[in-house]
Amino acid sequence: xxxxxxxxxxxxxxxxxxxxxxxxxxxxxxxxxxxxxxxxxxxxxxxxxxxxxxxxxxxxxxxxxxxxxxxxxxxxxxxxxxxxxxxxxxxxxxxxxxxxxxxxxxxxxxxxxxxxxxxxxxxxxxxxxxxxxxxxxxxxxxxxxxxxxxxxxxxxxxxxxxxxxxxxxxxxxxxxxxxxxxxxxxxxxxxxxxxxxxxxxxxxxxxxxxxxxxxxxxxxxxxxxxxxxxxxxxxxxxxxxxxxxxxxxxxxxxxxxxxxxxxxxxxxxxxxxxxxxxxxxxxxxxxxxxxxxxxxxxxxxxxxxxxxxxxxxxxxxxxxxxxxxxxxxxxxxxxxxxxxxxxxxxxxxxxxxxxx
Numbered sequence: 308x309x310x311x312x313x314x315x316x317x318x319x320x321x322x323x324x325x326x327x328x329x330x331x332x333x334x335x336x337x338x339x340x341x342x343x344x345x346x347x348x349x350x351x352x353x354x355x356x357x358x359x360x361x362x363x364x365x366x367x368x369x370x371x372x373x374x375x376x377x378x379x380x381x382x383x384x385x386x387x388x389x390x391x392x393x394x395x396x397x398x399x400x401x402x403x404x405x406x407x408x409x410x411x412x413x414x415x416x417x418x419x420x421x422x423x424x425x426x427x428x429x430x431x432x433x434x435x436x437x438x439x440x441x442x443x444x445x446x447x448x449x450x451x452x453x454x455x456x457x458x459x460x461x462x463x464x465x466x467x468x469x470x471x472x473x474x475x476x477x478x479x480x481x482x483x484x485x486x487x488x489x490x491x492x493x494x495x496x497x498x499x500x501x502x503x504x505x506x507x508x509x510x511x512x513x514x515x516x517x518x519x520x521x522x523x524x525x526x527x528x529x530x531x532x533x534x535x536x537x538x539x540x541x542x543x544x545x546x547x548x549x550x551x552x553x554x555x556x557x558x559x560x561x562x563x564x565x566x567x568x569x570x571x572x573x574x575x576x577x578x579x580x581x582x583x584x585x586x587x588x589x590x591x592x593x594x595x596x597x598x599x600x601x602x603x604x605x606x607x608x609x610x611x612x613x614x615x616x617x618x619x620x621x622x623x624x625x626x627x628x629x630x631x632x633x634x635x636x637x638x639x640x641x642x643x644x645x646x647x648x649x650x651x652x653x654x655x656x657x658x659x660x661x662x663x
Contacts, residue, residue, distance in 0.1 A: 309406050310348040313395050314413035315361030315386045329363035331413040336541040337582045337599050341413045349379050351425040357382045357402040359395045391499030397489045405483040412477035416537045418523030428480040434514040436480040439473040440521045448474035449503050459516040462503045476525050531633050539597040542580035
């Protein structure tokens with residue numbers, strides 16, 4: 308069995324962070340979402356993985372490499388234009404051949420991995436399996452209608468009157484019959500080859516398509532609020548560790564905090580669940596729960612809570628608590644005490660600014 312990760316999206320809903328970085332590389336609990344997907348597939352026993360890439364392909368190649376760091380073999384599959392998930396499958400034929408495969412959207416975070424899914428598909432004669440999750444607002448998702456035997460009868464995109472509360476999660480299993488499906492469907496109204504249309508083609512053609520209803524949490528990290536929620540959930544699951552190569556002086560660090568190699572915490576309080584990255588300096592500051600601070604960051608004379616701070620950034624002397632925030636790479640957030648007092652800033656497109 309092989310794995311296929313779709314990692315070509317621009318991530319426009321995460322602007323301005325994704326102007327300069329692939330959305331799949333934004334870290335959750337100091338680990339890029341794409342790496343979590345790779346590890347999830349590997350832990351299910353799949354070692355050959357194709358990664359479909361688009362405009363952010365060079366950044367993804369730089370971080371992931373050949374996959375050997377995670378014990379897998381990565382093959383990159385360029386997608387010249389974002390023509391839909393089924394199109395991404397279609398262009399992956401040479402890599403996948405006629406083997407069964409699991410397809411995973413590269414910006415999804417799921418609790419508990421996909422081992423049970425792989426086992427279900429391996430021990431049944433199904434032609435496809437899709438992961439579903441009970442949601443409170445099914446009108447916002449693609450929704451599945453099931454038959455009496457629990458097989459898939461129909462998939463409906465964002466229905467006004469949902470036939471169920473079972474939403475498509477973005478993880479799929481296919482056998483070789485998917486090739487006939489993706490070659491038979493036509494582009495949708497938005498000009499894309501939709502994976503839901505390909506799955507519905509399988510259903511209509513009499514192939515056996517069954518669901519796997521996921522009981523744990525699942526987050527599509529498409530928006531800043533989703534990233535922060537995923538970060539909080541993953542932090543709660545971490546087994547906290549403090550590297551012997553870190554320095555903690557005159558500080559209070561509770562037992563739910565992870566401190567990585569080379570980090571320095573001086574005259575500060577750190578409450579967990581939280582994680583402090585490699586070679587990061589926390590000085591005269593408070594770091595509250597559900598905060599991830601990535602590597603080579605400096606935080607001085609600040610309070611931060613339920614936030615994500617990316618690498619090589621500096622936050623100092625801002626005079627108010629920072630919370631529910633995403634701070635990008637190489638960012639600088641500082642207090643300006645010049646007279647007369649005024650605001651001075653550089654704000655990217657699609658940014659949100661609150662002044663309190």
